[in-house]
Amino acid sequence: MSMMRVFARNMATAAKINNVVVIGGGLMGSGIAQVAAATGHKVTLVEVNDQLVDKAIGSIKKSLERVAKKQFKDDASKGQQFMDGTLANLKGSTKLEDSVASSDLVIEAIVEKMNIKHELFGKIDAVAPPSTIFASNTSSLSIGEIGSVTKREDRFGGLHFFNPVPMMKLLEVIRTEKTSEETYQQLMEFGKRMGKTCITCKDTPGFVVNRLLVPYMAEAVRLLERGDASARDIDIAMKLGAGYPMGPFELSDYVGLDTTNNIMQGWHEKYPENPLFNPPKMLQKLVSEGKLGVKSGEGFYSYKK
Numbered sequence: 001m002s003m004m005r006v007f008a009r010n011m012a013t014a015a016k017i018n019n020v021v022v023i024g025g026g027l028m029g030s031g032i033a034q035v036a037a038a039t040g041h042k043v044t045l046v047e048v049n050d051q052l053v054d055k056a057i058g059s060i061k062k063s064l065e066r067v068a069k070k071q072f073k074d075d076a077s078k079g080q081q082f083m084d085g086t087l088a089n090l091k092g093s094t095k096l097e098d099s100v101a102s103s104d105l106v107i108e109a110i111v112e113k114m115n116i117k118h119e120l121f122g123k124i125d126a127v128a129p130p131s132t133i134f135a136s137n138t139s140s141l142s143i144g145e146i147g148s149v150t151k152r153e154d155r156f157g158g159l160h161f162f163n164p165v166p167m168m169k170l171l172e173v174i175r176t177e178k179t180s181e182e183t184y185q186q187l188m189e190f191g192k193r194m195g196k197t198c199i200t201c202k203d204t205p206g207f208v209v210n211r212l213l214v215p216y217m218a219e220a221v222r223l224l225e226r227g228d229a230s231a232r233d234i235d236i237a238m239k240l241g242a243g244y245p246m247g248p249f250e251l252s253d254y255v256g257l258d259t260t261n262n263i264m265q266g267w268h269e270k271y272p273e274n275p276l277f278n279p280p281k282m283l284q285k286l287v288s289e290g291k292l293g294v295k296s297g298e299g300f301y302s303y304k305k
């Protein structure tokens, strides 16, 4: 590569992140797109069909109303300005390749399955500009393994947000052995611009929060399976006895039982010797019955109106 081209590439990657593409508009992708747009980035939210694009934008509007009501409670017109400004920064799309073609940063928030993430990143690596940084919001998979299908492992990292993204202040920034210092700095800078407090973790199962939280959630299911206490009482116990905002069953339903189960299954397959990673049978059964928690209307609890 000529000196000029090296220089041009460095200049390109040193530029501030403005154009952000979020792939997947479910629980997490819609929240990430919302906060990125609210903090001044130009955001494209990519979903698989128009219906899901509309659903994602609809849920962003509802969440924005809640944020505006709180942040601008004494000034409705400022609240409206905030909502209009955020929505003006945001567009939905089903055209993956076109969307990533002018991106500075792509954040993937699709289903927690390695093969599906590989297929996606393989596809977009071929069309995104060389300077574009790729990040995954995976809860539990190895960032290095996800990025291994691309030719930009130095421009690949983890941005692990928490649900609900507009409310949760933490962002875990994951650097693999191949993530460049510059990419890492850009991801940290982007996280700060999103208004998050960033921590750094190595590319290890569950990073910090999920490595502690997911085995705790699974242990709560085992407590229930043994009949030691009811789900309701376990939730009350952890809220009033340990100060958690939600009990483990409320939280599992909130995160999504499919996501929680995928995390446990993946870790169990990779680390079968670790009993902490054994997926509880009750969790698998609920998922096989389509009971995925709040998003499907039923999980450990019923949310049907």
Ligand SMILES: C[C@H](O)CC(=O)SCCNC(=O)CCNC(=O)[C@H](O)C(C)(C)COP(=O)(O)OP(=O)(O)OC[C@H]1O[C@@H](n2cnc3c(N)ncnc32)[C@H](O)[C@@H]1OP(=O)(O)O
Binding pocket: 063, 064, 066, 067, 070, 138, 139, 140, 161, 162, 163, 164, 165, 166, 167, 168, 210, 213, 245, 246, 251, 255
């Ligand atoms: C598995 C993954 O990889 C990692 C994860 O994400 S693990 C999950 C991490 N998340 C958690 O642990 C969440 C734990 N729960 C909580 O912190 C709180 O219960 C909560 C913030 C979700 C909701 O708070 P809570 O007091 O229980 O309910 P509620 O009164 O409805 O909401 C509190 C405020 O949050 C706001 N809020 C909640 N969800 C919101 C959303 N999606 N968008 C905007 N605002 C929201 C509400 O408007 C409300 O505002 P107010 O204070 O002005 O009334």
Ligand SMILES: NC(=O)c1ccc[n+]([C@@H]2O[C@H](COP(=O)([O-])OP(=O)(O)OC[C@H]3O[C@@H](n4cnc5c(N)ncnc54)[C@H](O)[C@@H]3O)[C@@H](O)[C@H]2O)c1
Binding pocket: 023, 024, 025, 026, 027, 028, 029, 046, 047, 048, 052, 108, 109, 110, 111, 112, 113, 120, 137, 138, 139, 140, 160, 161, 162, 163, 254, 255, 256, 259
């Ligand atoms: N749920 C949580 O609390 C949470 C928290 C942090 C991280 N995560 C991680 O974030 C990711 C997404 O989780 P979620 O809870 O938002 O899932 P979700 O099921 O709510 O949403 C996933 C969305 O991705 C879309 N999608 C799937 N394949 C796609 C593709 N090829 N192109 C575009 N869109 C596609 C689906 O249509 C769906 O709407 C997962 O990796 C998960 O582990 C989840």
